[in-house]
């Protein structure tokens with residue numbers, strides 16, 4: 001296998017970590033309140049992931065944290081702003097970020113296994 005980049009079509013394939021399968025049948029659902037969709041595996045009904053959809057950019061993470069704390073601060077106006085709220089939010093964002101990073105790694109490994117298996121199958125036939 002050449003290079004570390006995954007093929008574009010596999011980046012968009014729905015992967016189920018529970019079934020350990022790439023390209024599972026899934027239902028696309030809307031997440032209430034936020035402009036984001038999520039996928040659910042049709043076989044085991046658990047969350048499924050698209051590699052390209054998992055955000056792990058530190059820049060995005062910092063940007064979102066700053067944006068939220070700024071808008072919180074603005075909504076408090078002249079009242080004393082609780083620093084603790086900011087801290088809690090930052091911790092939540094850290095958690096989401098780390099969770100995404102580990103999930104992306106797992107999905108990547110799954111896709112790489114899938115590719116390796118495909119290559120073996122191709123050689124046998």
Ligand SMILES: [Zn+2]
Pocket residue numbers: 016017018019020024041042043044045046
């Ligand atoms: Zn599944």
